[in-house]
Amino acid sequence: MSQKQRxxxxxxxxxHTHPWRETSLIVEAFSRDHGxxxxxxxxxxxxxxxxxxxIMAFQPLLLDWSGGGEVKTxxxxxxxxxxxxxxxRALMCGYYLNELLVRLTPREDPHPALFDAYAxxxxxxxxxxxxxxxxxxxxxxxxxxxxxxxxxxxxSDSGExxxxxxxxxxxxxxxxxxxxxxxxxxxxxxxxxLLDLEHDDFSRAETLAQSKALLRMLINHYLGGQTLQxxxxxxxxxxx
Numbered sequence: 001m002s003q004k005q006r007x008x009x010x011x012x013x014x015x016h017t018h019p020w021r022e023t024s025l026i027v028e029a030f031s032r033d034h035g036x037x038x039x040x041x042x043x044x045x046x047x048x049x050x051x052x053x054x055i056m057a058f059q060p061l062l063l064d065w066s067g068g069g070e071v072k073t074x075x076x077x078x079x080x081x082x083x084x085x086x087x088x089r090a091l092m093c094g095y096y097l098n099e100l101l102v103r104l105t106p107r108e109d110p111h112p113a114l115f116d117a118y119a120x121x122x123x124x125x126x127x128x129x130x131x132x133x134x135x136x137x138x139x140x141x142x143x144x145x146x147x148x149x150x151x152x153x154x155x156s157d158s159g160e161x162x163x164x165x166x167x168x169x170x171x172x173x174x175x176x177x178x179x180x181x182x183x184x185x186x187x188x189x190x191x192x193x194l195l196d197l198e199h200d201d202f203s204r205a206e207t208l209a210q211s212k213a214l215l216r217m218l219i220n221h222y223l224g225g226q227t228l229q230x231x232x233x234x235x236x237x238x239x240x
Contacts, residue, residue: 005066005067005068006064006065006066006075007031007034007063007064007065007066008064009062009063009064010031010032010033010034010062010063010064010065011031011032011033011060011061011062011063011080011115012029012030012031012032012061012062012063013029013030013057013058013059013060013061013118013119013122014027014028014029014055014056014057014058014059014061015028015029015030015036015057015098015101015102016028016057016098016102017041017055019045020040022045023042023043023044023045023046023049024040024041024042024043024044024045025040025041025044025045025051025055026038026039026040026041026071027039027040027041027044027055027074028102029061029063030101030105030115030118031063031115032110032112032115032116033110033112034108034110035105035106035107035108035109035110035111036101036102036105036106036107036108036109037065037072037107037108038070038071038072038107039063039065039071039072039073039074040071040072040073040074041055041074041077042073042074044074050076051074051077054077054078054079055077057094057095057098058083058085058086058094058122058125058126059079059082059083060079060080060081060082060083060119061077061078061079061080062077062078062079062080063076063077064076064077070107083122083123083126084126084127085126086122086125086126089131090125090126090128090131092230092233093125093131093134093135094122094125095230095233096135096228096230096231097118097121097122097135097138098230099228099229099230100138100139100142100219100228101118101142103223103226103228104142104146104219104222104223105146111145111146113141113145114141114142114145114146117137117138117141117142117145118138121134121135121137121138132202132208132212133202133208135212136197136202136208136211136212136215137200137202139215139219140197140215143215143218143219143222146222148173148218148222149173150175150218151175151176152175152176152194152195152197152198153194153195153198154175154176155168155175155176155177155178156171156174156175156176156177157177157178158178162176162191162194162195163178163191164190164191164192164195165190165191165192166178166180166190166191167179167180167188167189167190167191168188168189168190168191168194169186169187169188169189170186170189170214170217170218171186172217172218172221176189176191176194186217187210187213187214187217189210189211189213189214190206190210192204192206192207193206193207193210193211193214196211197211197214
């Protein structure tokens with residue numbers, strides 16, 4: 001981006017903020033047409049700042065920014081409709097989605113379809129609907145949008161369609177392979193679960209359980225050993 005470029009009224013969400021200097025913030029945002037961006041919100045921590053109280057996670061915003069380089073200058077932010085605040089476990093799920101975006105998406109790499117998937121997920125979490133299908137749908141959308149080629153309905157060895165009554169293992173960067181009972185480190189997943197995932201059907205309890213294990217394995221691989229703090233905190237809260 002050039003030094004003179006300005007972007008106005010860009011739909012976005014705040015993923016993370018941290019203090020910068022005495023009165024400002026560095027804002028990690030996810031925008032619909034420009035991907036993940038870093039913005040400096042000058043003076044946002046001052047009591048009378050127009051940005052104070054607007055720069056909040058999980059709220060749809062319209063963002064204006066300008067400048068070049070890795071960190072742009074946030075010029076304006078305004079609410080875009082608004083929705084209920086996330087609370088309880090839904091809040092932790094939201095932090096998990098944000099952390100996935102921060103860890104796995106490159107800066108300034110547009111993914112409008114992923115932005116729309118994120119907006120839908122946050123809206124559903126805000127309504128306190130069942131959370132597991134929301135997380136699985138977003139994880140799958142994330143992996144596909146980032147180009148990891150998640151194939152589900154074809155046996156990667158034989159080239160034949162996955163059979164609902166058979167068991168498979170999912171081999172990273174290859175896909176499902178028919179192998180009843182799994183192979184130790186690779187959990188077994190039913191053909192029906194793979195087909196349910198392909199058709200966005202999470203009505204079966206087995207599909208929810210097996211898809212969680214499968215998608216976690218894939219995400220852990222692409223994280224390259226990075227630990228997600230949101231997972232750790234949620235696990236500790238559930239143990240309490």
